Amino acid sequence: MTLAQTQPLVPVLTANWGQERSWKLDSYVAQGGYAALRQALGRTPADVMAEVKDAQLRGRGGAGFPTGLKWSFVPQDNPNPKYLVVNGDESEPGTCKDIPLLMASPHTLVEGVIISSYAIGAHTAFIYIRGEVLHPIRRVRQAVEEAYAAGYLGSDILGSGFDLDVIVHAGAGAYICGEETALLNSLEGRRGQPRLRPPFPAVAGLYASPTVINNVESIASVPSIIARGKDWFTAMGTEKSKGFTIYSLSGHVAHPGQYEAPLGLTMARLLELAGGVRAGHQLKFFTPGGSSTPILTAEHLDTALDYEGLAQVGTMLGTKAMQVFDETTSVVRTTLRWVEFYKHESCGKCTPCREGTWWLVQLLHKLEAGQGQDGDVDKLLSVCDSITGKTFCTLAEGAVACVTSAVRHFRSEFEIGYTTPAWEHLPYAASALFPIESEGGRA
Amino acid sequence: MSDAQTEPKAAPDGQNTPDGPITDQTLAELRQLADRYPEPRSALLPMLHLIQSVEGRVSSRGVEVCADLLGLTAAQVAGVATFYTMYKRRPAGRHHIGVCTTALCAVMGGDEVLRAVQDKLGLEPEQTTADGLFSLERLECNAACDFAPVMMVDWEFMDNMTPAQAEALLDDLAADRPVQSTRGATITSWRQAERVLAGFSDGLADEGPSAGPSSLRGVELARQSGWTADAFQPPPSAATASAEPAPTSQGASK
CATH class of the missing domain: 3.10.20.600 (Ubiquitin-like (UB roll))
Structure with missing residues (x-):
């Protein structure tokens, strides 16, 4: 039996979520919180960066890019201020990990923000949280206030000479702001539309200054790596996916x-x-x-x-x-709803995405209602082909991926949409968690 | 944007903003927000949240106030205000109700919850009741999928909803009875929520639980089973060794 088999779950970030008033500073400190910050401030920034790099932490927000490597791209000789931006715009359908972390243990993130800012030489950090989650935002704001009062933020943190200000920023409803360059535009008070790269944010990000953007979970993982070391971290996981x-x-x-x-x-x-x-x-x-x-x-x-x-x-x-x-679920229905999501959230900048997701929705609506025409499934794939690889960011790739993969695995179910409504083929009531009297398509 | 050109600049928005126009205190708070950022324009999103909290929507007057304070054109601000779904150009209700109908919530029953809310309020999504009590929105994923189907009231979580629970909730809100979010604070109002989002505390951070039951499922299971990340602590010799993986990692590797 390997350790991974005998210890299938390893609460680290989630460990204190069930504790009494886990979101408060005193509770977090009682669990050993902010000890990693003291350790980090006793080391050089380069040393802290090396520890995270050697731990092989990879971004937890989707792309999986090595976090320490991202940090190392920040040109330390650039005269502009350096910024750390935490991406808390959690909006990808199915994703629901950062929001509970922000609510239950905001200090884990705040401690990670301070250590990470120290490593990259940032003196201002932003925590960008999607706007539709009021209570987690309250908790993070309070945690930042508590951290200031305790001397973990502000000037000369814990006597180290290191200064850091943290600004908690609420978004206003736009999935696209999870894309890092769109997030930067949003944080600059603009429409959240992606920027062309290069330049990459590490060189010219927020206010055209060197900027590191990391997911909430990535930054929250940093204190544990500093406190317990890269060897502990790399003892978990697989060959190239550590921790x-x-x-x-x-x-x-x-x-x-x-x-x-x-x-x-x-x-x-x-x-x-x-x-x-x-x-x-x-x-x-x-x-x-x-x-x-x-x-x-x-x-x-x-x-x-x-x-x-x-x-x-x-x-x-x-x-x-x-x-x-x-098995009760109509894959045509779920695909339609996902594509409706991408259509709704497309920022409109790139024509293939803006128009293509609209056409995908039209086709899928017909297939759901059993009003598709012979050849519509191929037309779906053809529209996908007209979108993929032709946009600034990966939002459209997500829309395409959910259609093409669903057709690959369940093509015949889409073809049933030439003759039969999805809700007749697979009655929707069977999928719900509670009894439903009437059946049929969406009102 | 067309109404931005036709409405008189200084006029309040009449009956659409029963709580009155933007006051000197609002202006002071807007400036305060702008001062929080290295570049004032970064405050535009919070400023628009604050505008909504006093106007009940973002009016053309609100757009112009933000533009004046930040040295932008009204068109630049309107371009931002119309991009983000949380900004309402038409008056929102005292309570803003959102029901998630993205794929997973829809399949789990979200469509039925939305239908129940629509029938109860006599509203289509993006509409507000005549008495101004409720507005309704068909939400895209709100990052609470392990609590599906999900409903939001003034951007507070209402987890694991059923049509009957949603109807009862609306009755309680209509009767002004106290309503507690399943993972949040006592419901106040959409306007107060917008004020908090802008960056002004309402002192409710300590209400509610640390986490919902689903959030704690994994950590509880680990506790009951005695599973812990401590087991992975490498022996003391490995801690000072080079990048060589700790012996324990070999089992975890494939």
């Missing part, structure tokens, strides 16, 4: 929730921990990392849920958001 992460299970499982585990466990094991698919039902398909990652089916249950394992089966770890759907 632990929060997997989010939702949908038709017995116990949906947050499961923090070493990277690389299988979906079969994760499902087992979640009590399996809801009683009396079987798995039909799941997303491995949010709706933007191509869906998988039962044949992929033994795939390692890490960056490489999922790439090998043509999908991505993404945000590690496993949305599980059982």
